[in-house]
Amino acid sequence: MLVKTFTSVPRSTRRYPETAVSRKISESTVRRLSHYLRALERRVGDSTTISSQQLAREAGTTAAQVRKDLSSFGSFGKRGLGYPTQELIDRIRDIMGLTRPWRVALLGAGRIGSALYEYGDFRARGFDIVAIFDADSEKVGRVWDGVEIRDPAAIAEVVERERIDLAVIAVPAEAAQEMVDAVVRAGVRGVLNFAPRRIRVPTDVTVQDVNMVMELEGLAFQLTDADLDAPQREATGS
Amino acid sequence: MLVKTFTSVPRSTRRYPETAVSRKISESTVRRLSHYLRALERRVGDSTTISSQQLAREAGTTAAQVRKDLSSFGSFGKRGLGYPTQELIDRIRDIMGLTRPWRVALLGAGRIGSALYEYGDFRARGFDIVAIFDADSEKVGRVWDGVEIRDPAAIAEVVERERIDLAVIAVPAEAAQEMVDAVVRAGVRGVLNFAPRRIRVPTDVTVQDVNMVMELEGLAFQLTDADLDAPQREATGS
DNA sequence: AGGTGTGAACACTTTCACAGCA
DNA sequence: TGCTGTGAAAGTGTTCACACCT
Structure with missing residues (x-):
């Protein structure tokens, strides 16, 4: 069991009272875990272990940072060798909740919505868009690749039936709050806006x-x- | 003149030696400035001044944070009243470099690229996509809304002729580095990846x-x- | 009162540096 | 020797609290 603490602006915080492994994983660590995961997956097979040094280079951070991040959920690197690649992948996937597919609803079948839907990477990485909603009656009823576009009025019913975990909001700004309210009422607890x-x-x-x-x-x-001037820099954001 | 300091992961840093107003604006502050700007623009006209309290509510942060952020580039709020709305908008636009349009090249005319291109908000907010590149010879030569899709071989020439400031990378992962190298060689210093x-x-x-x-x-x-449990929270990221 | 501007306190996060295991 | 794990130090970002203006 892990404590998940997000800081900065208005961010989330969780406490886990009495649990075996009680640690903190900051938001920045989580973002880096995503990077580590992708870097590791790219080189799986190449080598059975990887050092913090190498992983840092591939993920765009420092060796010390990698070690700190990984140590935040219990350590199992081998001194003198590095971390076992596959084990590390499994461990990160586990921590991040990526061992099971996530069921996603897409709200808004406009330009952004359709681009997102066609963007195969979501599915490939375990996020399945299994429901689509759009308020435009012209679009309602059309079927995209097996998924029918529904009217937002059906949100409550569909979210429950399809056991939706996450919602992606791709509607115009004015309609966003309303759509989020609807999916949240229906039980969704994670929203990508x-x-x-x-x-x-x-x-x-x-x-x-x-x-x-x-x-x-x-x-x-x-x-x-x-x-x-312009000192050190490499990549920003992400 | 302002000092611009970006922290965390691998971020940028700048120093401005001898300037009148020498201060720091952190990356988180800049992100919040974007939020402030949008909040302010939505309510311009409604009222000639706005308090840190109100602005905080609309932008999703705290009053203290707003005051700190705004004070980082010289203060001009009126005690007892708040900040003059229009003046604040102008000041933020100025700080962020949004008083002139930015010329953008889009690399990749696939799904994401086309969605981005059609997404009108960029243009509306001063980011004009004036060049498009794609390696697919099927696409080269087509014209999107007045802008011809060019072969990446023409990057050097077009970036210079069109005085491109920024590049948006919307190509497959494998081609990204190569495309960035090309635009950077051509003089682009800002990349949205x-x-x-x-x-x-x-x-x-x-x-x-x-x-x-x-x-x-x-x-x-x-x-x-x-x-x-789950204490305070409101919105994450962005 | 109402509301800004800001030092000082606090809370994180990142970097250092080094003990200790393979 | 090579590389992890981790306290301690340094560096940043956020929140507090209050003097001070209107």
Whole structure:
């Protein structure tokens, strides 16, 4: 059992009272775990172990950081050798809850929605879009690759029947809050929000925002008045 | 003139030697500035001033945070009243470099690329996609809304001619590094990367990653073993 | 009152450096 | 020797609390 603590802006916090392994995994660690996982998967087979040094290079961080991150959920690296690759993969998948597929509902079958739906990587990584909703009656009833687009009025029923875990919000900003309210009422506790609006949810629901304009603005800021020097840097965000 | 300091993972850092107002603006502050800007724009006209309290509520943070953020670039709020709305908008736009349009090249005219291109919000917010590249010879030569899809071989020439500031990478992971190398060689110093790969760039180039699978994995992590309690929370990420 | 600006306290996160195991 | 695991130090970001203006 693990403690999951997210910090910064308005982020989540959890406490696990009395449990065997009680530790903290910060949000930044979780993001890095995703990177580690992808780096490890790319090199599985190449070698049976991997050192913090190598993993750091492939994931874009430092060796000390890798060790700290991995030690936060109990250590099993072998001194002098490194970490057993496959075991590490399994362990990370386990920690992150990626050992079972997640059932996802897509809200909004417009440009972003359809791009997301066609973007095969979700499925490949265990996130199955098994329901689609759109308020446009022109679209309702169409079938995308076996999944019928439904009217948002059916959210309660479909979310329950399809045992939806997560919702992806790809509707216009004005409709986002309303759609989130509906899926949350229906029991969804994780939301990936593409609408450029902060969304309010009860404390037991997690919202993850993806805001592409904000990322571009971050770049604009960086490049503005960017004179002279510029020390270490490699990749930002993600 | 402002100091721009980005921390955490591998992030950028800048120093401005001798300037009038020499301060630091952290990455988290910049992200919040984007939120403030949107919140302010939504309510311009409603009222000539806005308090840190109100702005915090609309942007999803705390009043103290808002005051700290705004004070980091010189203060001009009026005690007892709040901040002058329009002036604050102008000031933030100025700080972030949003007073002029940014010229963007899109690399990859596939699913994600086309969704991004059609996604009007970029243009509306001052990011104009004025060049498109794709390695698929089937696509090269087609014209999207006035912009011709070019072969990546033309990157050097087009980036210079079109005075491209930023590149959006929407190609498959394997091709990402190569495309980034090409635009960086051509002079681009800001990259928004949608490919699920860490990209290496020289220290004077900024990369911002958008990785949707990673966001979903963050949700999966949050929801796994999410028992019992769950204190304050509202929105995550972004 | 109402609300800003800000040092000081607090809370994290990252980096260092080194003991200790294979 | 090589590399992990981890306290301790350094560095950042957030929250508090209050002086001070209008």
